[in-house]
Amino acid sequence: MSRPAQAIVDLAAVRHNFQLAQSLAPSAQTLGVVKANAYGHGAVEVAKTLEPLAPALAVACIEEAIELREAGIRKPILLLEGPFESDEVKTASEQEFWLMASGPEQVDMIANAEIDTPVRVWLKADSGMHRLGLMDEQLRQSWEKLQPLPHVDNDIVLATHFAAADELDSDFTQQQIDNFAAMAEGINAPVSMANSAGILGWEQSRGDYNRPGIMLYGASPFPGSHPEADKLKPVMTLKSKIIGLRTIEPGETVGYGRSWIAQRRSVIATVAMGYGDGYPRHAPNGTPIMVNGQQAQLAGRVSMDMITVDVTDLTVVQVGDEVECWGQQLAVNDIAERAGTIGYELITRMPLRTPRVYINHQD
Structure with a gap:
């Protein structure tokens, strides 16, 4: 099986976002x-x-x-x-x-x-x-x-x-x-x-x-909500899967630098996703991430090929479960803000190692 980290690119969303731009200035050339x-x-x-x-x-x-x-x-x-x-x-x-x-x-x-x-x-x-x-x-x-x-x-x-x-x-x-x-x-x-x-x-x-x-590409240029920008549809969904699960005890640490310390008995999921795949290295502990449609939090420093996630409070988590880093459920701008940058940088610096999977081609 291939490594599960991938960027899903929704071409229907590209068309929708272009048509929104055109609709706001219908007499102009877009x-x-x-x-x-x-x-x-x-x-x-x-x-x-x-x-x-x-x-x-x-x-x-x-x-x-x-x-x-x-x-x-x-x-x-x-x-x-x-x-x-x-x-x-x-x-x-x-x-x-x-x-x-x-x-x-x-x-x-x-x-x-x-x-x-x-x-x-x-x-x-x-x-x-x-x-x-x-x-x-x-x-x-x-x-x-x-x-x-x-x-x-x-x-x-x-x-x-x-x-x-x-x-x-x-x-x-x-x-x-x-x-x-x-x-x-x-x-x-x-x-x-x-x-x-x-x-x-x-x-x-x-x-x-x-x-x-x-x-x-479905990202707003504005820092907050805006009536027109809120109509945009995200184009890129950065996804991967859980590749490991472990339970650790209070006081134990996770990841490089031991920056995350368990305050209770905790379940940690390891995900095949890192800064080598385009996930921002400076995303801090607590950055939101979606596991099977449930929100969890980053636990520990982002490494080149893996991130670790606190899934203690989630229901039924297994190896192979799907993880969304940003896209349909999490706005890329929100993740960028946590990492001290902007959505433009995260999507533009997406490395070639992360395969783009295109969906919704025009018939």
Whole structure:
């Protein structure tokens, strides 16, 4: 038998979450963001699921885009970080990759390219994130430089990225929206602002193109409940099974560092799941975990291949029983918070050792 640790990926949930994003901005074009191996879910399978629904997909870099092309994906693919080398502009032209230009150097790469097929360009404005993006008048100057060129598609998109859209009580997102509007004033071009948090929580940010990422995978960008985000369906369920059971006495300890001490006679289940499978090493004692639909708690330090769980209060626990680490019964964000990180990191860092099992393919 194979090791039971696996990530179940529900493609019906991907479709549901994309359709939710589209429903919130029905007149907009909704891209499917599948960078970083589709946030750990498997870029090819997720891209195949989204291709019939989305006008285009989005990745971070050309290597990710080429992987999708080689797998048979034909929709346009936006490179969110744009070209790193000038020869990537030629590849983008040949492969129908759209290029984000986030600085004068990338604008010049595109302007100076010798290509036969016009390339689609997105110009990224720095409206306040201060990470990448064209500053102040650079946006207008870049648009004026590229717009008349015959090898640039004249339907240039103006884009920006939010720094704090997940903070619904902050006015910084509105400041960015206003800054972007001022930078784009007088330029006749489609715009793109909204990421997942923008789509869900900032109606005024929904532009001509929207770029949902984390929401496609069923995780909320917000720390608490939200009326739209609560409609998302989790895509990944990280599962395994119990591989050992033992009873220990009061005062005995469990795991590396002896960080968990039994306060009573306790039943400890060992599960084939560890940080080598994507479970966060810093998840503390007491982190919730589901055993046969019953909630138990982590007991002892997470090791590379195993975790130990206090199942003393559960009814009838046996070797081979199913364990859910997050997914349908436990939100990944809740586990991430316990471990001092965010859901984005947990799913995106899912290692290749953990097999993805895809369910609910489109008929």
